[in-house]
Every structure is written in structure tokens, then in C-alpha cells.
Amino acid sequence: MSDPQTLFLPDNASLSTRLRVAYQCLGVLKHEPTNPNCGQLLNICLDLNVYASLVQQLQRSEEGRRMLSKRPSLQARELDLAALERLPEGTLGHELARYYRDNKISPFDTTLELKNDIDYIGKRYRETHDLLHVLTGYGTDVVGEMELQAYALGNLGIRTAAFILLYSSFGLLKGPQSGVGRSEYLRRLWAAYHRGHASQLFLGFWFEEHWETPVATLRARLCAPEERMN
Structure with a gap:
């Protein structure tokens, strides 16, 4: 297994180099x-061009240019979870802090x-993952995680999300691990993808x-309505 501390992506890396580093990250x-x-490095290896396109989109608006200039962060050292949890129930801060507490996990952190x-957008995508669970309402069970990947694929065109969906769904469709039937599982992924595609760019x-x-x-401002399941 490669040492994660020695892995890096050179500037202007070729496709073959990005694939090699991505394989090592896996x-x-x-x-x-x-x-x-x-x-984060895996995302950048597979989605370098996607992130570059997202940067261009952000540069077209004043708010996007402000974000790229200020580079706000949702990393662990930037979040005071105790203070956020003291906010009123139902607010974004309170619900995000409760999400971390209930799932017994910590906020994203990186030393890259x-x-x-482009590096910043790769980091931003990674650190908004848990917040996106709260915003969209998708669960943290296996199916909920795949729904969130499908949503991100529809919203941003992230290739890493497509890879995770293909890799994980192959195993899920072969057995009962997902807890839902095959047709329901696929319908939920398809609905999440279309919901993400119809939603505002969350990044x-x-x-x-x-x-x-x-x-x-x-949720009403940023997310398209969730498709009803029959």
C-alpha cells in the first residue's frame, strides 16, 4: 500500500499520471x-477538468469571485460545533452540529x-459532503450515501461520484446489503440525479x-423538490 503522506499530484500532470495517483489513492x-x-487527492485526480470548469463558472459572478478570493472553509478547525448546536433547532448550524453528534463523526480536515x-474547489467539494446530507435530507445509510453521490453527479458532473456509484452499486445490486429492492434502489438514484441536475449549484x-x-x-432555495416515490 502506498504511503498517503508521500502521495501528491504534480503541476500540469498528464492523464496517465492522474490515473496512476488515483489508483494509489484507492x-x-x-x-x-x-x-x-x-x-481529496482522488477527487482532484479524476475531476481536474470538472473543477476547472466550476472555477470558470464561479468567476462569472461577483459572489463566485468573492468565494474564490476569500476561500471560506468548513474544516474542523473552522467550526465551533458547541456554538452551532446552541443555535435554535432547525437552523443550519444547529442541524449540522447535531448531524455530527448523532453520527459520531467529525468535520472534514486536510493538510493538503x-x-x-482548482485545489480549493476540490477541497470545498469534499468539506460540503456532510452539510449536503443535512441540506438534501438524504440519510447516512448505504442507500442515502449513494443518493447523495447521484445528487452531486447531477448537480456538478463530478466523475468521482460516478465512479463511486458504479463501484458500489455493482455490489449492492448483487445482494441484499442495500435493504431495498433493485428497482427501488435504481429509481431512488435516478430521482436523486435529476433532483441534483434541477437544483442550484451548491458549491x-x-x-x-x-x-x-x-x-x-x-432547502427550498437551493434544492429542487424531492421526487415522490410511488
Whole structure:
């Protein structure tokens, strides 16, 4: 297994180099699925062009340019979970803090150097994962995690999300691990993908300025309605 501390992506890396580093990251993540550095590096290896396109989109608006300039962060050292949990129930800050407490997990953190806006967008995508669970309402069970990947694929076109869906769904469709039938599982993924595609680009939203805003208000503003299951 590769040493995660020695893995890095050179500037202007070729496709073959990105694939090689991505493969090495997968080897680490197989044994350390929560390794933040390899998780972010994997995203950048597979989604470099996608992140570059997202940077161009953000540069077209004043709010997007402000985000790229200020680079707000949702990393662990930036979040005071105790203070957020004291906010009124239903607010984004309170519900995010409760999400971490209830799931017994910690906020995202990384030591990777941000050399440019593309690196920042890769980091931003990773650190909004848990917040997106709260915003969309998708659960943290196996199916909920796959729904969130499908949502991100529809909203941003993230290739890593497509890879995770293909890799994970192959095993889920072969057995009962998902807890739902095959047709229902596929319908839920398809609905999540279309919901993400119809929703506002979440990566350009400054969540840090809305801790006191009700989740319901933000959901109505940012997310398309969830498709009803028959």
C-alpha cells in the first residue's frame, strides 16, 4: 500500500499520471476510507477538468469571485460545533452540529496545500459532503450515501461520484446489503440525479453566512423538490 503522506499530484500532470495517483489513492482508501488527504487527492485526480470548469463558472459572478478570493472553509478547525448546536433547532448550524453528534463523526480536515483555485474547489467539494446530507435530507445509510453521490453527479458532473456509484452499486445490486429492492434502489438514484441536475449549484453557496437560517428555507432555495416515490 502506498504511503498517503508521500502521495501528491504534480503541476500540469498528464492523464496517465492522474490515473496512476488515483489508483494509489484507492489503495490507501481501501484500508483507510476516511483518509482526508487521499480522498481529496482522488477527487482532484479524476475531476481536474470538472473543477476547472466550476472555477470558470464561479468567476462569472461577483459572489463566485468573492468565494474564490476569500476561500471560506468548513474544516474542523473552522467550526465551533458547541456554538452551532446552541443555535435554535432547525437552523443550519444547529442541524449540522447535531448531524455530527448523532453520527459520531467529525468535520472534514486536510493538510493538503491549496496551490490554486482548482485545489480549493476540490477541497470545498469534499468539506460540503456532510452539510449536503443535512441540506438534501438524504440519510447516512448505504442507500442515502449513494443518493447523495447521484445528487452531486447531477448537480456538478463530478466523475468521482460516478465512479463511486458504479463501484458500489455493482455490489449492492448483487445482494441484499442495500435493504431495498433493485428497482427501488435504481429509481431512488435516478430521482436523486435529476433532483441534483434541477437544483442550484451548491458549491457556489456561502453556507458559513447562513448558520442561523432554517434548513427548510435553504432547502427550498437551493434544492429542487424531492421526487415522490410511488
